[in-house]
Amino acid sequence: MTLNAKRWIIAFLGFTFLASLLFVQYEEVTRRRVEVGLTSHSISIPASSKQCAECHGQLTPAILDHWKGSTHAEKGVGCVECHRAEKGDVDGFDHYGALIATVVTPRDCARCHAAVESEFARSHHAAAGNILASLDNTLAEQVEGSRTPFDPHGAPVAGRKAEPVNGMAFAQVGCQQCHGSKVALKATDGSKVTVDDLKPGPDGKPTNLDAVGKVLKDQNGKPMFDAGSWPNTGIGRLNLDGSKGSCSACHSRHDFSPRRARQPENCGKCHLGPDHPQKEIYEESKHGVAYRDLKDKMNLDAPKWVLGKDYTQAPTCATCHMSGNLRNGGRVTHDPGERISWTNRPPISLPMDTDAEHRVITEADSEKRAKLIADTAEAKRTRMKEVCSHCHTSDYVNLFYKQYDDFVALYNEKFAKPGKLIMDTLVKADLITKKQFDEPVEWSWYLLWHHEGRRARHGASMMAPDYAHWHGTFEVAERFYEHMIPQVREIVEKARAEGKTDAAKQVEDVVNEILNRPEHSYILKQK
């Protein structure tokens, strides 16, 4: 090779090297710009949604802006991809040439996120709408509100028209915004059309065409929603297509931010307040304290957000109950029940042995029970321990669980089981009605387990001593000894005065037997 040829090759290589350094510089500058927020990620509006973006950019600019910040926008998932309706969908309507539906259900999200949807569908979250037939709903619909609308009394409130009062408003705005509404369309005959009337098949399409036929539509042909059921992002929403739940309960539309879903404030929309203050409990715990301090270092934007890899500073609700971690290979679950070993929801806490349908098994016979179990409480606990073990030794974790188990057992045995026995005996002896919340003792019992008892148990489960004790067992004890027992004694006295001697004795015997147990001896000596 001649010297001149070498010189030319060196010149060429020199320029190539320089170009590669320029490319490195370009990469670095791009990275910096994204990091300091000077450039947003590149987004593409798919052709099918161009028209939507043009109008809604003017009409509802915030929706479009939120969407632009989403991963959906990055990946080219536009408006139509989610809002698309199919022929035969009861809520589908023609919107400037596109057949769309207003409510996006988990069935729609499953078109891309099938595995996530099936995990969610078997979770307790998805079943949150079952409250619609529960004790809590009796409270909101009947005690607080009224199941039938009624006319206002006397002169209307100044500035308001006289119109029938919606007695369900408390339940709809309170309970159902967390638990989920039964989505309803208005019907031409003044009634409502819900999933119960539509009887959707496995494909989500209604099978009762009569119900479809009576859906009331506006002048543009758009089905009209019943205001009591929509807007609603309750996590157990009962949708018109038969699916349960709402993904936007946690993944707020329209940016569907995983970052937000990872933060406890997201869960705090529902998991707080007097009956299940998980959010406040978390804030009181060391976990919550560390989170507030170190949140900025927690890499909340990481694509996978794996504990032990992407962050280690503190756990959030998502960390323990849903997110992936190093020990489980980074597997995220959309069934938060997978790692919970006690259910503290009912009056008496139960181990979370669940059947094939993911229901908690209440069967007491051990042989029958064993046959029913598909996933044991122990297996669930092991999954949770995997999370704990990123920060705590196995000894520490096991001893914590011993403390927690002891706490729940003490609550169960000293107050919950006795309380339930007393209430059941009162009903059996016919000294109170089966109807709920019509006698003071029923309020006391409800407050004992549903508010104070749960606060205590949740406080113990998530390391918040003040909730376990002062907001918890202290109030449980006060409720039991100072409210419930005196109320029961009053009922007994009243029954005796009315000549119901046997019934009175039956209840009194149960109460005395309970109070004569050694664990209640302190109170007995005081009286």
Add this chain to the structure above:
Amino acid sequence: MQTPIGFVRERLPISGDRLRELTNEPVPHHLKRWWFALGGTPAYLFVVQIVTGILLAFYYQPAPGTAYESVRSITEDVAFGWFLRGVHRWGATLMVAAVILHQMRVFFTGAYRKPREINWMVGMCLLLCTLMLGFTGYSLVYEQLSFWGATVAANVAEGTPLIGGMLKRFLLAGDTYNDHTLPRFFILHAALLPMALAGLVVLHILIIRLQGVTELEFENEPEEEKQSHFNFFPDHFYTELMIGLLLMILLSALATIFPAAMGPRADPLTTPEIIKPEWYFYVAFRWLKLFSGTAAILSMGFIVFTMFFWPFVDAWIRRRTRFPEASVWIGAIAALAIIGLTLWEASVAH
């Protein structure tokens, strides 16, 4: 009025002619073939490693509590950190490869023979130094491979008869991995080994200059090229420059296309199911799995010992046996065995 050049000349009496003579050693003709220029590549890459290594050391924190986080910060936060780390990592891989290729070229051309035996042994020290730099280098990241790699290496060292326990304690600064282990690896990686390597490189080149490069002839060469020489500067210098630039482009491309990643953080409580060292230790790793404990270590020691003194072994074979070119066959079999063991280790999980 004194000129600036005159000012310097007066104070640094260097003769231009002497300098030209010193830097312009005539180069034998065979060095026009590029594979004879491989010896310069590890030295060149060593300079790249020193420059990038110093820049990385500005940010690296050698303690178990902070090491992983500081490497993460270099990779994600520091300006050009990802690039420097990528170049350093790929530079290490290429340097090991270059040393091995250079050594194979020297071996198969018999360039280690008398009077160049000492320089071969210096070369062996350079190889071992390079491998140790690689090992201590990936120990610094404090990912699972770092921690468990160091633990496995210490346990292997412990298997050495007589001095095993001492070796292990020297490596780990104690009986087990502890707070002093990582600073020790850092001092080895960033101070002791580079100094040793630099000294050995100087010695290596000095000996070459004293003895001159081995002069080789090829059968199909025209007569006038045999025994002919050309100037180091600019002819050979250009060849080296071309190789250097090619390497820089290659490094830059590798660092950008395959940036240095990070494994999971070291977790002393979780032994990874699969632990694999860097590719250049595959052969040793497979060897250790084939033979148990002390036998594996002693045999490996014997092989390294033989390689070290190979020029004398080869001379003995040439003198005493009827197979003067036996070294080529032995070398070929050894190279095949090394490639075979490496591929074997690469292809299986355990």
